[in-house]
Amino acid sequence: MQYGICNLSVVPLRLESADTSEMVSQVLYGDLFKVLEQRKQWSKIRLAFDKYEGWLDNKQYLELTEEQYNTLKSQPSKLATDLVEFIQDENELLHTITLGATLNGLELLKHKFEGAILNEKLPKSEIISTAFKYLNTPYLWGGKTPFGIDCSGFTQMVYKLNGYKLLRDASQQATQGEALSFIEESEPGDLAFFDNNEGNIIHVGIIMQDNYIIHAHGKVRIDRLDHSGIYNAERKTHTHKLRVIKKVI
Numbered sequence: 592m593q594y595g596i597c598n599l600s601v602v603p604l605r606l607e608s609a610d611t612s613e614m615v616s617q618v619l620y621g622d623l624f625k626v627l628e629q630r631k632q633w634s635k636i637r638l639a640f641d642k643y644e645g646w647l648d649n650k651q652y653l654e655l656t657e658e659q660y661n662t663l664k665s666q667p668s669k670l671a672t673d674l675v676e677f678i679q680d681e682n683e684l685l686h687t688i689t690l691g692a693t694l695n696g697l698e699l700l701k702h703k704f705e706g707a708i709l710n711e712k713l714p715k716s717e718i719i720s721t722a723f724k725y726l727n728t729p730y731l732w733g734g735k736t737p738f739g740i741d742c743s744g745f746t747q748m749v750y751k752l753n754g755y756k757l758l759r760d761a762s763q764q765a766t767q768g769e770a771l772s773f774i775e776e777s778e779p780g781d782l783a784f785f786d787n788n789e790g791n792i793i794h795v796g797i798i799m800q801d802n803y804i805i806h807a808h809g810k811v812r813i814d815r816l817d818h819s820g821i822y823n824a825e826r827k828t829h830t831h832k833l834r835v836i837k838k839v840i
Contacts, residue, residue, distance in 0.1 A: 593626035594660035595636065595652040596696050600687050601736055602652070604645035608633035614733035615645050616744070616759055618652075620671075620678075620686075621693030623664055626654075639664050641747070643759040659699060669694040669710045670752060674724060674737045676706040689736040690724060691748045712754030715840045718780035719805070722749045722797050728811045742794050745807040746782060749797060755840055761795040768839035774802065774818060781838050785820055785831035794831050796821070 597618045605612040608630060618624070623639040629649070636652075637644045639660075655663075671692040677685045681701040697704055713721075724737070725748070731739025735748055743761040750757045757764050765784045771777055777798045785794040796806025796816075804816040808830060815822040820833040 592657065593629060593634075594655040594657060595624050595626055595634070595647075596655055596660075596663070596700070597622045597624075597651070598653045598696075598700055599651055600689060600692070601738075602647060603733070604636075604638075604643070604647060606645060608635070608646045610648075612646070616643055616733050617735045618647060619692050619735060620688040621696050623655075623660060623693075623696075624652075625660075640751075640756070641759045653700070655699075663695050663699070666695050667710055668751075668754075669708050671704075672707045672709045672752065676704070678702040678704045689738070691735070691752055709752065709754075715753075715778075715780045717753055718749060718797065718840075719799055721752050722805050722811075725749070725807075725811045726805070726813075728807070730807050730809050730811075740807050740811065742796065742807040745811060746795050746797060750839070757839065762792045764795055764839075765792045765835065765837065768837035771836040771838055774798075774816065774836065777836050777838070780840060781836055783816060783836050784834045786834040787832075792834055798836070 597620055600620050602618045603614040604616040604618050606615050624636040626634045626636055628635040632649055633646045634649055636647050671688055674690050677687050728737050728740050732741050734740040735744040747757040779800050781798045783796050783798050784792050786792050796804040798804055802816050803813055805813050820829050821831040823830045
């Protein structure tokens with residue numbers, strides 16, 4: 592088994608081994624992974640954080656030994672908490688990193704960082720304030736940064752920045768936590784899931800106070816939430832059909 596770490600700010604994780612293939616997620620600076628299959632130009636990887644799999648360009652990561660991987664994986668996560676920051680390499684060149692980048696590998700990568708670091712689990716009450724950091728971020732399929740994010744990438748990163756682990760896709764996240772029977776039982780920070788006409792869960796958002804929800808739809812936005820689903824006041828219509836509410840924390 593081979594191992595790796597992302598040493599660049601944001602790298603696309605693709606469905607197939609080609610630059611033109613669909614981006615299914617992103618690998619952020621400091622993310623650890625196992626290499627499941629290696630080809631001349633591409634590697635199929637499994638991320639340590641959420642076990643998500645996809646193809647990564649071989650030029651866009653650094654190989655690790657099993658010992659290095661296990662050492663870093665065993666440490667509590669240290670995360671960048673500003674929208675955009677930078678690290679300095681051994682040649683004193685600057686490299687940007689984004690909100691939620693993992694900083695455990697700084698010493699191994701010979702990088703320096705002087706910004707704010709989060710290394711503790713925060714109370715559930717902090718979930719919404721963290722979510723507001725992504726407000727107005729454009730929707731991007733597979734995205735996980737303040738420059739572009741999808742609905743489940745948004746919920747995963749918000750929870751990650753508070754010390755909690757969610758799986759990557761909305762349908763996967765819906766398997767976590769405890770189902771609630773009514774919206775009235777929910778509290779800020781709980782997750783609401785929405786399905787399509789076939790009954791497949793395709794969307795997720797974070798419940799706020801007073802029947803509002805923050806979610807990624809066109810951009811990270813705030814809408815009304817009722818028993819039918821998400822109501823967009825600008826378009827005067829329901830945009831998503833409510834399936835289930837889950838309490839993960």
